Amino acid sequence: MTDTHASLVGLRFSKGHGTGNDFVLVADPDGDHQISPEQVAYLCDRRRGIGGDGLIRAVRSKHLPEGQAVLAGNPDAEWFMDYRNGDGSLSEMCGNGVRVFVHFLIEQGLVVLHPGSELVIGTRGGVKVVARTEHGYRVDMGPWAFIFPESVAERGMDSLVDAAGLAVTRPALSVDMGNPHTVVALADADELAGTNLNEAPVVSPVPPHGTNVEFAVPAEPLVTDDVGHISMRVHERGVGETLSCGTGACAAAVATRFWAGSDAPDTWQVTVPGGTVGVRFFPGPDGREHVELSGPAVIVADGVLSPLFE
Template sequence: MTSPHLDPERQSAAQQQLSGLRFTKGHGTGNDFVLVEDQRGDIELTPDHVRVLTDRHLGIGGDGLIRVVRSQELLEGRDLLEAAPDAEWFMDYRNGDGSIAEMCGNGVRVFVHYLAQRGLVQLAEGGAVTIGTRAGARTVRRTAHGYAIDMGPWSYIDEELALERAADSLVLAAGLQDPRPALSISMGNPHTVVALAEDMELDGLDLHQVPNVDPAPPHGTNVEFVVPAEPLVQEGVGRLRMRVHERGVGETQSCGTGACAAAAAVRAWAGDAGSDQWIVDVPGGAVGVEFVPGPDGAEHVVLSGPAELVFDGQMP
């Protein structure tokens, strides 16, 4: 869950340090972000700064913060450029509590939409651009209704245990009477997926509280609760509903990597009854997930959906 407000003295100090900072507010299916353009990497954003900017009561409000910076200006970006020289731009992503995150699928769409709208990249419909993230380079293609991202390969966090038992942990959330079996998936960041039997269970969860995951992942995890559609697959496309508690944030309206992880888990549970194409319904809308052969021989996940820039502003 997002950390409480800073104490008044730290809040005031951080606000003064941010005076004059220009920003943009954007979202992808309700997963919202504060974007700060910092092409040369001159702006130092501390955890306190991020918490002030993303605070929904005392700041702008957002699930996270995205710093728009050239890859060459960051150590992680320079390392990435050696393998992906086309990744000129780096998505420096922070969770709402100020912690650094590896990846955010909805954030990537919003980040690329910002680059395109501001003329920092030329990206016509059907065109593609490569950007850097802490989970590696990602290729994003512009579509008629948004953006599609090759999220890279997915994997089980504990493959041997997952294949043996189809579950590797137990999760208890507020609103559930008993712990439920879960499957842990990596999308460059950690996810724990829990299947529920019906919509009523999903709607009754209180995800303002952090779900208890046993065994507890060493660096935390995003937790997705899903209800597969009935029938699961129609005309070759699977469908499921999802709610998510994001590590370092709390419940969000959508989570791109979480949607990919949820589809991967449901597909694994479904076996031959599953599909390689999915629609994942989230509180903020719907995203598409497709499993495709990757150029590295591994199975990749492609995430698609809309992105919007809502407004620009400047800190007082």
């Protein structure tokens, strides 16, 4: 066993998911466990490790420089979601992950949150306010923005995307949801199923920090009972295709709503391979339009890493 992996022996962990977007979760209230990118990749390996789209470390904000910066602006953000992609790289935020993170805090006895109550969470994508509901959690994801607004204003799109399985290059919109997304509209379910996301799509121009790429198909009809409906698949930075992406679902709703015009609704249902999440647009307290994400969160297992895990 290498020294790198030996330091993880005895580490307690949980495994959880939100609509199939799965995570290894570690409770580290006092910031004692410095998990390296190599260790994250090892733990998230689906054959040699526990397996997950990413790793979430629950640490009190005061023990991280990023968390201290969050506390300076919002002293209620006691807990920080230290999120890493499955390859070990840092990520700003994960919409499914933040729901699972809060559920993990509750299951570990680190917070008490009754249905209808809210919890303020620090992330690298800013402060997120999470409310517990009867069947899951809803998250104020904060304001959205186009990454290349000048291009959108001029052409109604800002980038081009090539993906395996699509015969021609497709126009797209890049959306900042606290992390970067590029959304492509496809014609129908057959195109969505035929897109090969084992290979990373090529985006031009690519946002400065890379991008997650969503392929979305609007329902026919698009709107039923004042609710818009989309089906979506996603290729995530540092991971590959995942069964779900919460911030990606929000970005897909942003783009589809923009394409649909001024009469498009503010409430959306986004179906991903792992289930369905809700997206709602509303006026935020900062005067900007915010996006709310809602959906389930599940903890499926708890464990301890053994000396034989390598």
